[in-house]
Amino acid sequence: MNNKHVAVIGGGIAGMEAASVLARQGLKVTLIEKQANTGGKLNDWDHLFPDFSSPEVLVNSLATKTKDSGVNTVYNTEISRIERAGKRFELRANQDARFYADAVLVASGFNVFDATIKEEYGYGLFGNVITSVDFEKRMKKHGQLHTIQGTDPKRVAIIHCVGSRDAKVGNTYCSKVCCITGIKQAIEISEMLPDCEVFCFYMDLRLYGSKFDSLYLQAQKRHKIQFIRGRLSEAAERADKSIQIKAEDTLQGRPLRMTVDMVILLVGMEPGASTSQLIQKNQMTVDENGFLKSANVHCARNQSTQEGIFMAGTAICPMAVNETIENARSATTEIIHFFENRRP
Amino acid sequence: MGICQALHKQGSFMYSDLNQRLKADVRLEEGLQACMNCGICTAICPAAEFYEYDPRSIAITVQSGNHEKIAALLESDTIWYCGQCMSCKTRCPRNNCPGLIINVLRKLSQETGAFIKSRMGRQQYLIVKSIGANILQFGYCVHPTSLVPATHPEQGPVWRWVYENMHEVYAAVGANLDGDGPGAMRKISPTDLKELHQIFKVSGGLKLYQTIGHFSQLKAIELGLTDENGDADMEKYTQYLLNE
Ligand SMILES: Cc1cc2nc3c(=O)[nH]c(=O)nc-3n(C[C@H](O)[C@H](O)[C@H](O)COP(=O)(O)OP(=O)(O)OC[C@H]3O[C@@H](n4cnc5c(N)ncnc54)[C@H](O)[C@@H]3O)c2cc1C
Ligand code: SF4
Ligand code: SF4
Ligand code: SF4
Numbered sequence: 001m002n003n004k005h006v007a008v009i010g011g012g013i014a015g016m017e018a019a020s021v022l023a024r025q026g027l028k029v030t031l032i033e034k035q036a037n038t039g040g041k042l043n044d045w046d047h048l049f050p051d052f053s054s055p056e057v058l059v060n061s062l063a064t065k066t067k068d069s070g071v072n073t074v075y076n077t078e079i080s081r082i083e084r085a086g087k088r089f090e091l092r093a094n095q096d097a098r099f100y101a102d103a104v105l106v107a108s109g110f111n112v113f114d115a116t117i118k119e120e121y122g123y124g125l126f127g128n129v130i131t132s133v134d135f136e137k138r139m140k141k142h143g144q145l146h147t148i149q150g151t152d153p154k155r156v157a158i159i160h161c162v163g164s165r166d167a168k169v170g171n172t173y174c175s176k177v178c179c180i181t182g183i184k185q186a187i188e189i190s191e192m193l194p195d196c197e198v199f200c201f202y203m204d205l206r207l208y209g210s211k212f213d214s215l216y217l218q219a220q221k222r223h224k225i226q227f228i229r230g231r232l233s234e235a236a237e238r239a240d241k242s243i244q245i246k247a248e249d250t251l252q253g254r255p256l257r258m259t260v261d262m263v264i265l266l267v268g269m270e271p272g273a274s275t276s277q278l279i280q281k282n283q284m285t286v287d288e289n290g291f292l293k294s295a296n297v298h299c300a301r302n303q304s305t306q307e308g309i310f311m312a313g314t315a316i317c318p319m320a321v322n323e324t325i326e327n328a329r330s331a332t333t334e335i336i337h338f339f340e341n342r343r344p
Numbered sequence: 345m346g347i348c349q350a351l352h353k354q355g356s357f358m359y360s361d362l363n364q365r366l367k368a369d370v371r372l373e374e375g376l377q378a379c380m381n382c383g384i385c386t387a388i389c390p391a392a393e394f395y396e397y398d399p400r401s402i403a404i405t406v407q408s409g410n411h412e413k414i415a416a417l418l419e420s421d422t423i424w425y426c427g428q429c430m431s432c433k434t435r436c437p438r439n440n441c442p443g444l445i446i447n448v449l450r451k452l453s454q455e456t457g458a459f460i461k462s463r464m465g466r467q468q469y470l471i472v473k474s475i476g477a478n479i480l481q482f483g484y485c486v487h488p489t490s491l492v493p494a495t496h497p498e499q500g501p502v503w504r505w506v507y508e509n510m511h512e513v514y515a516a517v518g519a520n521l522d523g524d525g526p527g528a529m530r531k532i533s534p535t536d537l538k539e540l541h542q543i544f545k546v547s548g549g550l551k552l553y554q555t556i557g558h559f560s561q562l563k564a565i566e567l568g569l570t571d572e573n574g575d576a577d578m579e580k581y582t583q584y585l586l587n588e
């Protein structure tokens with residue numbers, strides 16, 4: 001097995017974790033990342049739910065593990081094609097670079113939903129409508145949240161399910177991590193601006209993680225975050241740049257209008273941009289949501305529908321950091337089995 | 345004989361197969377895939393802003409298949425508040441359209457006679473009498489001669505003047521009121537009117553007019569609005585509806 005070569009596509013946390021585990025097992029591993037840095041989306045996040053820890057510390061420790069285990073990391077290289085070449089695979093990058101491997105692990109991650117598509121929410125039109133991604137980036141860069149007028153917001157509305165569970169935008173699945181992201185961000189706002197009222201407009205609170213419900217409790221008890229069950233129909237900018245939103249308080253059965261200083265849209269996760277390219281020239285397929293399809297959702301989650309090509313992390317479906325890392329480790333087990341069971 | 349007895353006798357209140365009858369209407373297939381109770385339709389609905397009206401709960405009630413609740417809707421004012429603007433269709437994240445669900449409920453309310461149980465529902469009779477008659481008589485839903493100032497105070501004082509000088513006014517703005525040949529408000533040819541009549545006949549429109557008339561008569565009798573022979577006096581009933 002030791003002379004086998006695995007190419008890992010995508011140097012997010014899934015790719016980094018899998019690459020280092022495989023290398024420690026003695027395999028030759030090339031980790032191919034299209035950006036100048038590894039770490040993927042975590043490079044943009046300020047703090048991680050559920051423990052408010054630093055994504056930077058996590059990414060750095062994964063980078064050290066990757067390096068120390070002897071992974072060959074290639075930067076600024078985007079893979080556009082995986083083609084079978086006999087028993088091996090040929091990977092092509094845009095700049096004509098080629099890689100050869102005995103097995104491929106696709107860890108190309110997810111895309112953030114483009115909130116301008118949901119035009120009734122005014123993203124890109126109204127300065128005080130931002131996304132959860134913008135929130136993380138701003139907090140990381142400036143450590144504070146201001147309205148476009150430069151003032152401290154006194155009222156913020158956080159909108160769940162933007163770009164998820166919505167047939168109108170073509171995404172009927174749940175993105176899984178945005179409910180808890182919203183609660184985390186609500187707590188952060190409340191800690192930063194204790195006088196600011198924060199409202200979460202949700203449809204269902206999907207707090208599946210072991211620590212998630214306690215954050216919800218904390219948000220209500222300690223921070224007085226208001227949770228309103230109703231989905232936004234639209235947002236409109238007023239002359240003073242504040243935002244008027246319309247929803248139904250479905251538990252009261254009453255239409256509701258509210259004016260807030262800022263709106264934060266909890267944007268969902270979509271299949272990664274290169275997914276449609278990567279499945280060409282091989283037998284890989286996508287599931288009904290456009291994410292990479294597993295050979296079996298129960299017992300072969302990391303196996304694609306093409307023998308020899310495996311998958312890890314959010315290229316398969318939305319997941320949080322800890323699940324992504326566990327999922328990456330499970331992918332390495334499947335790859336090792338694949339080599340062990342294959343006749344030389 | 346009470347109205348309900350009368351209706352039951354004719355087998356019109358078929359509560360037992362309400363669900364089947366709703367589902368038989370193709371508009372329900374289009375209008376209700378599966379509702380997730382999100383409230384976007386109510387949030388966007390102009391009628392919900394002014395009335396005790398909640399398209400979300402209508403979608404949920406029809407989805408539930410609960411006979412009593414659906415029957416109550418058919419007999420309620422609620423289903424007549426919708427303005428058919430179809431804004432709900434543009435926003436529903438499940439591609440439902442409460443406006444279409446309402447269409448189906450209205451039709452069933454008309455067919456079963458449930459509409460006479462609510463004030464808004466009873467107005468169906470006036471609508472058939474005005475718009476319903478206009479379309480067959482003139483080929484227009486609203487015709488200037490039908491907008492008599494006395495019964496249409498909402499048209500304002502200028503309308504009275506327009507009404508009294510109708511032919512001059514319409515000619516002055518380039519219309520061809522009741523004239524042959526092309527132009528706005530032109531006379532609809534007898535051939536076209538015949539076709540229109542045929543369409544209403546074949547599509548069941550005329551039958552619906554009759555059904556609405558029939559149940560309205562029963563209601564008139566129930567209210568004691570009768571002539572010397574004990575038959576429904578629909579002039580009295582019309583006055584009753586106008587003042588209700
Ligand atoms: C707003 C938001 C906040 C979040 N906050 C948290 C949080 O607080 N806690 C938590 O647990 N989770 C959080 N998550 C989830 C977390 O971001 C994901 O679990 C994590 O990013 C998944 O890592 P990944 O490696 O699967 O994908 P990614 O992070 O998307 O990494 C994929 C990598 O692959 C590279 N790549 C893609 N295609 C190619 C190609 N063709 N060739 C070469 N390289 C390629 C990309 O450049 C990228 O570096 C959040 C998600 C969102 C949307
Ligand atoms: S996690 Fe919550 S906000 Fe995100 S799509 Fe699912 S229900 Fe909506
Ligand atoms: S069609 Fe009816 S229910 Fe739908 S938004 Fe318009 S008024 Fe409301
Ligand atoms: S918008 Fe659609 S899914 Fe939401 S409550 Fe209305 S009908 Fe149901």
